[in-house]
Amino acid sequence: xxxxxxxxxxPAARPAASARTVRWAQMRQSATxxxxxxxxxxxxxxxxxxxxxxxxxxxxxxxQLGAQTMAFIGLDNYADMFADRVFRTSLIxxxxxxxxxxxxxxxxxxxxxxxIEAGDSGxxxxxxxxxxxxxxxxxxxxxxxxxxxxxxxxxxxxxxKAIGLTPQNWLxxxxxxxxxxxxxxxxxxxxxxxxxxxxxxxxxxRFLYDAAEMDGVPSAWERFRLVTWPMLGPVMLFxxxxxxxxxxxxxxxxxxxxxxxxxxxxxxxxxxxYAEGFEFFRSGYAAAITVVxxxxxxxxxxxxxxxxxxxxxxx
Amino acid sequence: MxxxxxxxxxxxxxxxxxxxxxxxxxxxxxxxxxxxxxxxxIFLDHIRWWPNDLHVVENYTAAFTRAxxxxxxxxxxxxxxxxFALQVAVALPCAYALAKLRFRARPVLFGAVLFCLLIPxxxxxxxxxxxxxxxxILNSYAAMVVPFTISVFGIFLMRQFFLTVPDDxxxxxxxxxxxxxxxxxxxMLPTAIPALxxxxxxxxxxxxxxxxxxxxxxxxxxxLTPPLGxxxxxxxxxGTDFGPLMAAATVxxxxxxxxxxxxxxxxxxxxxxxxxx
Numbered sequence: 001x002x003x004x005x006x007x008x009x010x011p012a013a014r015p016a017a018s019a020r021t022v023r024w025a026q027m028r029q030s031a032t033x034x035x036x037x038x039x040x041x042x043x044x045x046x047x048x049x050x051x052x053x054x055x056x057x058x059x060x061x062x063x064q065l066g067a068q069t070m071a072f073i074g075l076d077n078y079a080d081m082f083a084d085r086v087f088r089t090s091l092i093x094x095x096x097x098x099x100x101x102x103x104x105x106x107x108x109x110x111x112x113x114x115x116i117e118a119g120d121s122g123x124x125x126x127x128x129x130x131x132x133x134x135x136x137x138x139x140x141x142x143x144x145x146x147x148x149x150x151x152x153x154x155x156x157x158x159x160x161k162a163i164g165l166t167p168q169n170w171l172x173x174x175x176x177x178x179x180x181x182x183x184x185x186x187x188x189x190x191x192x193x194x195x196x197x198x199x200x201x202x203x204x205x206r207f208l209y210d211a212a213e214m215d216g217v218p219s220a221w222e223r224f225r226l227v228t229w230p231m232l233g234p235v236m237l238f239x240x241x242x243x244x245x246x247x248x249x250x251x252x253x254x255x256x257x258x259x260x261x262x263x264x265x266x267x268x269x270x271x272x273x274y275a276e277g278f279e280f281f282r283s284g285y286a287a288a289i290t291v292v293x294x295x296x297x298x299x300x301x302x303x304x305x306x307x308x309x310x311x312x313x314x315x
Numbered sequence: 316m317x318x319x320x321x322x323x324x325x326x327x328x329x330x331x332x333x334x335x336x337x338x339x340x341x342x343x344x345x346x347x348x349x350x351x352x353x354x355x356x357i358f359l360d361h362i363r364w365w366p367n368d369l370h371v372v373e374n375y376t377a378a379f380t381r382a383x384x385x386x387x388x389x390x391x392x393x394x395x396x397x398x399f400a401l402q403v404a405v406a407l408p409c410a411y412a413l414a415k416l417r418f419r420a421r422p423v424l425f426g427a428v429l430f431c432l433l434i435p436x437x438x439x440x441x442x443x444x445x446x447x448x449x450x451x452i453l454n455s456y457a458a459m460v461v462p463f464t465i466s467v468f469g470i471f472l473m474r475q476f477f478l479t480v481p482d483d484x485x486x487x488x489x490x491x492x493x494x495x496x497x498x499x500x501x502x503m504l505p506t507a508i509p510a511l512x513x514x515x516x517x518x519x520x521x522x523x524x525x526x527x528x529x530x531x532x533x534x535x536x537x538x539l540t541p542p543l544g545x546x547x548x549x550x551x552x553x554g555t556d557f558g559p560l561m562a563a564a565t566v567x568x569x570x571x572x573x574x575x576x577x578x579x580x581x582x583x584x585x586x587x588x589x590x591x592x
Contacts, residue, residue, distance in 0.1 A: 029417060036409060037409045043465035048431045048434050055441060112332070130339055132340070137541060138542075144345065147557055158362045278440075290441060293435075
């Protein structure tokens with residue numbers, strides 16, 4: 001407070017407000033606050049906190065939808081899970097998918113953002129074009145991709161044939177399918193990462209580049225290495241973490257294009273969980289898979305929060 | 316950083332960006348191109364972008380008549396609009412209380428909001444499904460809407476925004492005898508329009524495009540949302556009639572894409588919010 005006048009009158013200067021009316025006003029305010037929060041709290045408890053606790057509880061039972069009984073079976077679901085070849089494949093595939101989509105979409109997103117910011121012409125056009133897949137309904141686009149990858153009449157194979165290469169069975173070849181899905185994942189994520197990098201690049205102070213130039217840093221590469229790269233460090237970490245979180249939730253393209261096949265080659269964590277929980281209705285087992293999935297997402301989210309905490313202060 | 320001075324680099328910049336853009340746009344171009352073609356020109360052994368014989372009316376009519384595409388779109392509008400309206404109705408009062416009112420449970424409640432931010436929607440699908448099965452609301456609009464009526468992200472975002480609203484504004488409203496509910500809707504809401512718009516775009520895009528949850532709870536055709544509808548259409552055509560299928564895909568992505576092209580900056584801001592989540 002700079003001056004008392006700005007800070008408002010001190011309580012003592014308000015003789016009319018006795019201690020009792022002040023207390024009453026406070027009680028009224030807190031009653032109002034509870035009333036305003038009640039709907040949100042009730043929904044939070046029934047739709048978020050309750051279910052997340054229920055997932056953990058279910059994961060130690062043998063519950064199946066429609067079953068009359070339910071028994072506590074300890075960690076049996078987890079033991080079954082890690083003994084199951086499908087689950088292990090699913091876990092490995094998810095890691096491979098994340099391990100491809102994250103570096104791919106982060107590097108391309110950064111490259112595109114740098115190229116867009118390196119000139120003046122066409123900026124808005126390029127930004128819109130690269131962002132378009134982020135907006136477009138992924139299921140509809142997955143169906144379009146399916147037709148693009150059609151073995152006989154799809155754009156991909158027609159283009160390969162036109163330049164004299166062998167056409168591929170993109171989605172039915174077990175060695176290719178997961179990588180095809182990863183390319184679609186990159187196609188969809190790159191615009192999102194580009195936008196975050198653009199924001200990061202724009203906020204780098206211009207004078208740092210001027211200073212680098214005056215200090216005799218002539219090449220664009222050196223300026224990138226000495227100024228842009230270190231200044232983008234925090235954004236980079238942020239982008240890597242959220243892309244990891246988003247890509248380990250891959251489901252839509254798998255469900256529409258491959259159903260986890262061929263021969264489990266594209267089985268991923270969320271798809272396995274979906275199949276167990278909502279096709280075979282083995283709720284307890286699906287809950288155990290969910291817990292593993294949750295473990296991944298939470299670990300990644302905690303990294304993000306640690307980082308965000310250093311950047312912004314909530315309170 | 317030298318396209319402005321180096322003409323060679325300026326050309327290279329456009330070459331690289333255009334090559335990338337061609338890849339990004341290829342699926343959209345192929346989709347639209349196919350939606351214009353008669354079957355005879357879809358099943359060719361070479362690439363043809365523009366058909367000799369336009370089949371627009373036939374394909375789009377087929378898309379709207381063979382599947383209840385309008386019904387799917389209407390369902391999409393009903394579900395996304397209801398979700399957004401309820402999210403605002405629930406989150407705004409709570410966000411106001413968290414930002415501007417003093418009460419004992421405030422730190423605990425804010426802690427709970429931050430905790431709930433960590434919960435990915437996929438992770439609670441099994442218990443929510445069992446709950447909805449138990450109370451008998453599976454396969455209904457309610458099943459699609461209810462889980463998303465609470466947006467802790469919305470509460471968090473609006474609270475952060477309300478913190479920046481000066482207390483004087485609220486005190487003045489109280490002096491004028493406006494109730495606390497009145498303050499939320501008549502004083503706070505108007506100041507929050509920019510933040511609310513960004514949140515609205517984020518929410519509408521997320522739920523218009525959502526596939527996972529509706530897939531789990533819906534099985535009647537008359538309740539299908541656009542993503543489920545287009546997927547059902549494709550299963551029913553068994554991947555033979557690509558013209559109408561691509562026409563249906565075009566129609567379903569059109570509303571958001573057109574809205575995006577009209578107000579790009581707002582959309583990008585709104586979607587970039589997802590990163591905060």
